[in-house]
Amino acid sequence: SRPPSHNIVPTSLILCATYHSEGHSGQYYTLPPTHIQKLFPYGLPPRFQLQIKTFNEGCVMVRPPALELISYLKRADYSKPPLRYVLYGDIGTGKTMSLCHALHYCYSQGWLIVHVPDAHLWVKNCKELLPSSSRPSRFDQPIQASQWLKNFKITNERFLSKLKTTQRYVWTKRESTEKGQPLGELIDQGVNRMKSSSDVVGAVLRELRLQAGGATEGEGAFKLAVAVDGVNALWGKTSLKKEDRTMCEPEELTLIHNLRKMMKNNWSGGAILTALSQTGSVFKPRSAYLPSELLGEEGFDNMEPFVPVSVSNYNEKEFESCYLYYLDRNWLQHPHSRSEEGKKELIFLSNKNPSILERLCAFL
Amino acid sequence: MVPQLPLRQIYVASSLWKKNLAAAGPQKFTQEFIDKQVEEFEVGKRHLANMMGEDPETFTQEDIDRSIAYLFPSGLFEKRARPVMKHPEEIFPKQTAIQWDAEGRPFHFLFYTGKQSYYSLLHDVYEKILYMRLIQLMELLLSMPYCSLEEEFILKFRKQLEVQSSKYEIPALQYDPQGVAFSVADGRRKSAKASITLRDSGSGNITINGRNYLHYFPVLQNREQLMFPLLFVGMMGRFDIEGSVEGSGHSAQAGALRLAISRALLSFVSEGEVEKMRQAGLLTADPRIRERKKPGQEGARKKFTWKKR
Numbered sequence: 001s002r003p004p005s006h007n008i009v010p011t012s013l014i015l016c017a018t019y020h021s022e023g024h025s026g027q028y029y030t031l032p033p034t035h036i037q038k039l040f041p042y043g044l045p046p047r048f049q050l051q052i053k054t055f056n057e058g059c060v061m062v063r064p065p066a067l068e069l070i071s072y073l074k075r076a077d078y079s080k081p082p083l084r085y086v087l088y089g090d091i092g093t094g095k096t097m098s099l100c101h102a103l104h105y106c107y108s109q110g111w112l113i114v115h116v117p118d119a120h121l122w123v124k125n126c127k128e129l130l131p132s133s134s135r136p137s138r139f140d141q142p143i144q145a146s147q148w149l150k151n152f153k154i155t156n157e158r159f160l161s162k163l164k165t166t167q168r169y170v171w172t173k174r175e176s177t178e179k180g181q182p183l184g185e186l187i188d189q190g191v192n193r194m195k196s197s198s199d200v201v202g203a204v205l206r207e208l209r210l211q212a213g214g215a216t217e218g219e220g221a222f223k224l225a226v227a228v229d230g231v232n233a234l235w236g237k238t239s240l241k242k243e244d245r246t247m248c249e250p251e252e253l254t255l256i257h258n259l260r261k262m263m264k265n266n267w268s269g270g271a272i273l274t275a276l277s278q279t280g281s282v283f284k285p286r287s288a289y290l291p292s293e294l295l296g297e298e299g300f301d302n303m304e305p306f307v308p309v310s311v312s313n314y315n316e317k318e319f320e321s322c323y324l325y326y327l328d329r330n331w332l333q334h335p336h337s338r339s340e341e342g343k344k345e346l347i348f349l350s351n352k353n354p355s356i357l358e359r360l361c362a363f364l
Numbered sequence: 365m366v367p368q369l370p371l372r373q374i375y376v377a378s379s380l381w382k383k384n385l386a387a388a389g390p391q392k393f394t395q396e397f398i399d400k401q402v403e404e405f406e407v408g409k410r411h412l413a414n415m416m417g418e419d420p421e422t423f424t425q426e427d428i429d430r431s432i433a434y435l436f437p438s439g440l441f442e443k444r445a446r447p448v449m450k451h452p453e454e455i456f457p458k459q460t461a462i463q464w465d466a467e468g469r470p471f472h473f474l475f476y477t478g479k480q481s482y483y484s485l486l487h488d489v490y491e492k493i494l495y496m497r498l499i500q501l502m503e504l505l506l507s508m509p510y511c512s513l514e515e516e517f518i519l520k521f522r523k524q525l526e527v528q529s530s531k532y533e534i535p536a537l538q539y540d541p542q543g544v545a546f547s548v549a550d551g552r553r554k555s556a557k558a559s560i561t562l563r564d565s566g567s568g569n570i571t572i573n574g575r576n577y578l579h580y581f582p583v584l585q586n587r588e589q590l591m592f593p594l595l596f597v598g599m600m601g602r603f604d605i606e607g608s609v610e611g612s613g614h615s616a617q618a619g620a621l622r623l624a625i626s627r628a629l630l631s632f633v634s635e636g637e638v639e640k641m642r643q644a645g646l647l648t649a650d651p652r653i654r655e656r657k658k659p660g661q662e663g664a665r666k667k668f669t670w671k672k673r
Contacts, residue, residue: 286579287575287579341595344595344600344601345591345595345600347568347600347601348568348587348591348594348595348600349584349587349588349591350578351576351577351578353578356578360584
């Protein structure tokens with residue numbers, strides 16, 4: 001309906017993110033609204049969600065880190081254990097956005113998505129911490145677990161009826177899920193019964209791991225994409241306290257424990273995409289951004305070997321593109337911002353950092 | 365015999381005895397008094413010269429000030445409260461000469477207007493122009509041909525404004541081994557000290573205390589402060605800045621850096637620009653300092669709770 005701008009890739013290329021290449025670096029492409037609803041109910045950064053609401057469309061800039069990730073995904077061998085990709089960089093440079101871009105590529109290729117939008121949310125500010133029903137030394141987080149299961153259901157609807165459980169799971173004396181039941185039932189069990197939802201999450205992850213590399217062809221074949229944002233939360237400290245007022249370790253939380261198992265590369269048929277994050281992290285200094293600093297020793301040993309992908313501020317071309325995009329959408333209302341001088345001021349004040357530029361333009 | 369009239373003591377209120385000090389006006393010194401003071405001053409000056417071992421003939425006012433400061437050292441902050449020995453002309457206030465003669469008749473014909481000099485000036489100018497239009501017509505006068513004939517008259521009412529920008533010392537422009545020009549400058553604000561090196565042919569990178577300015581100053585206001593001198597002069601992407609700053613808080617550090625940048629820019633900029641920068645307030649050091657806490661009060665201005673009873 002709107003005439004395409006010179007730096008937004010025309011509609012024919014939107015659907016297939018496979019066609020994104022280095023030539024498109026710096027240009028914007030639109031995420032189809034249906035995809036946004038399904039894939040990213042809570043995955044995108046909050047400010048970007050606001051922007052989608054304002055502009056009535058979600059436009060993502062194609063940038064080298066995301067292109068690098070996608071090219072690795074295209075060339076990887078999926079019969080071998082999954083490769084771990086870690087996006088790292090300074091605050092506000094676009095790690096989460098690159099992760100979402102790569103995830104959108106996976107989704108459009110028909111993969112099964114396991115997306116943890118922010119692992120830090122599982123490690124702090126938990127209202128209800130129940131002792132686990134299955135194991136005595138662990139703690140459950142029913143609210144977070146059921147929320148995640150709901151999101152998982154929305155994203156991967158078409159797989160729910162196809163996949164079947166491989167063993168019998170007993171939740172309580174009266175409830176159990178038999179072998180051979182569709183995955184959808186397992187998830188419903190977790191959503192309806194909050195008490196055992198964390199265990200259900202563990203069961204779901206285990207099933208996916210077992211079945212991902214299983215059948216290479218035929219109906220049950222699928223590739224698994226595990227995307228975790230803020231992966232340094234898994235090995236850091238929590239800000240949760242047990243009943244006797246001692247600090248909780250990450251291993252003692254069921255969700256974290258199961259997610260750590262996912263991070264190991266003892267399965268096949270997929271890829272693990274992760275991004276570090278300092279902004280939500282607990283007890284980490286603001287200047288830390290390298291993997292070794294944020295993951296800590298334990299995390300680094302667990303994640304090794306991984307493919308690091310560094311994300312940095314905009315370069316000249318990307319900044320130009322972002323500036324033109326805002327101008328095009330009439331986001332920069334102030335008349336001075338349209339001039340050369342105004343552009344130089346924006347470059348100086350934001351130092352071409354994407355998030356700072358966005359916040360700056362928000363009140364111009 | 366004189367009849368003795370009854371004597372009655374008249375009691376008058378004591379307030380009538382006291383002199384009404386306010387009505388007397390400023391203290392009046394007679395001319396003889398002042399002459400006597402002048403004599404005493406001269407004599408005292410010679411004594412002082414002898415005491416200090418100097419020659420009484422060539423003893424100047426500066427020497428007097430020096431000797432008094434030496435003989436009577438004072439730790440008082442108020443300079444006017446310290447012991448002073450000056451010529452009586454400077455100490456005693458000058459009296460306006462009496463403006464009327466012995467019979468009470470004023471000398472000036474316009475005395476009773478109240479503003480005798482003003483009206484007399486009007487009278488002078490009235491031949492040429494009315495005062496209400498004085499300035500306008502002065503300029504009209506100037507714009508007319510042959511105004512140089514009246515130049516002396518006009519200059520009486522004109523004051524020369526000094527251009528003060530020449531008083532700033534511009535930091536010297538030094539050159540790198542590679543031939544790149546750079547200058548070094550300092551700045552201070554409220555106990556924060558900053559020192560920067562401004563290098564030419566850069567790309568607008570700014571490093572402060574080894575960290576990028578985006579990390580060092582997360583607040584937008586401080587980055588705007590850094591940007592202002594460069595924006596004003598119009599040389600935004602041209603320089604690389606490397607700075608170190610310490611002390612005080614983040615706003616004061618930003619202010620100190622701004623002053624340092626403006627001073628360093630002086631060596632890259634022309635004379636007219638220097639004047640413009642001065643007028644924009646970029647080169648003035650902010651004199652505001654934290655006010656002292658006073659005894660009897662909570663803080664510098666805040667008082668203790670006021671109780672009526």
